[in-house]
Amino acid sequence: MPRLNEIVCVFRIQLANMRGETGPFLLAAVVFPSAMYLFAGAVGGAGAAGGEARLRFLAGSIVFSLSLTSISWLGYLMLENRFTGRLRLFATLPLAPSSYLCGFLAFALAQGALSTAALLAVGRWAGVPVRPSVAPLALVVVLTVLCLCGLGALVAARARSFTEGSLMTDALGAGLVFLAPVYYAPEAMPGWLGAASRWLPTTFAASAIRTALSGGHEVYGEVSALALTAAATLALGLRLTNWREG
């Protein structure tokens, strides 16, 4: 069973180890997604389409930010721990593997909260008509982070090398955003891709965040799908992490 003290320590280790990486974090969590918001607005004609399109682009940018920080960044840190031997330090301690994972998740949730708040501020500054329902938004952000971290943990657990793993986390972090109807409507996608992308966690996340940003509460379907995916990926990621070699 995970223990609070252990989770806090793993969280603090990740936090302290991030010193000096504030710049890259802000780039991934705020600057790139903000730039994508502006880019999507310019290409998609947000001005002409009005508030609905701008809301979609903002929701898309929040998902993009969560994807970059949860899969690409956290997955990279997990890979680094595994391939530089840091995981071995944890493995020699009487530490529950679930505490290690929960410490990472707590770190990812803190990052997700920061980046979502920053992007909401960017949205308000850009004049997006945001009327967020806080509780649904918070729930969706938490579940999206957990779900994407689970995918990052899976990649980190199964990668055969650090290079392979970091390529995978980068590709997955960006790919899950651009293969899903995050920045555009599902109708704009080719039929087969549209059908496949309906089941991506980023599709559920973008849809639910959009609903929550416009003051809606009807996110039950998306929340259920995200919760199921999070439970499955995290359980599998934890099981596959080579904590104790067989």
Next chain:
Amino acid sequence: MTRGTTQTAAGREPPFAGETVSAGARAAALSARGLVKRYRDGTEANRGIDFDVCAGEVVSVLGPNGAGKTTFLRQLTTELRPTAGSVEVFGVDAVREPARAKRLMGVTPQEAGVFERLTVREHLELFARLKGMPRPEAHEASREVADELGLAPESGKRVGDLSGGQRRRVLVGLALLGRPPLLVLDEPTMGLDPASRRAVWGVILRAASRGAAVVLSTHYIEEAERLSDRVAVIIGGRLVALGSVEELLGRSGRGYRVTYGDPLDPDGETRSLYFASFDEARRHVEAERLSEYTVARASLEDVYFALTGQRATEEAREEAACRV
């Protein structure tokens, strides 16, 4: 100089209040029976190792590269699940209850990374907290360990700014936190300069004198000789020798070494012959009428090379290279 078997404190209780241990297992701090590790490709890294360490005892594990030392140590620390066999740490079944067993040990893995942006103090304190120590105790323990390892002046420095040797000392320090009753150190002095190595030796000996059982692997024979009550030699996944240096010398029949050159070939190689006793060595010197020779006590190095056959192989290779 060796530590000698008389200094061991077998049977002493582990100096650890937080864990209950079964009374029957107090004699051995660590006990491994029939340890086997067979990988999926069929490679057998360990082939049935029996091994005990008592409280207050230092046992060094020697062996050539790839002999199975690290696999063996990783099995002891629960990192690697044995294919067969058992490991008990103060009576706790380490295979079935790894978390409980790990509470009783401090481990320095051979290849472990550090968190480069953490300071030495943060590293030690956070890992002390992860070992379950309350904040004030963790602070005190990390200060003590930094002092012991000569890392106090570096406490505020980031680990990434330290030299390789200092980082290695940080890793040794992580094992010492909380004064665990069993230390398993995989090449703790690898890459250390002589002064740092001696500092680590001092730490190991002090831990043993406080009652901790210590198992360490090393490639430095001098280190094994200086620190150990007993020495274990693993070759090809088998424990081929285990005993004090004196016992190993006695068993090998190599108590004394006579070294001499060929008087007819002053530039030729010197030769070494081994004898069980000084008298035997002297009789040989007299029988051969050697005029220039040395008779010396054989060392652990002599036994080690006899067991591994490495020196012979190396000499043969060097000889072949000279001929070419």
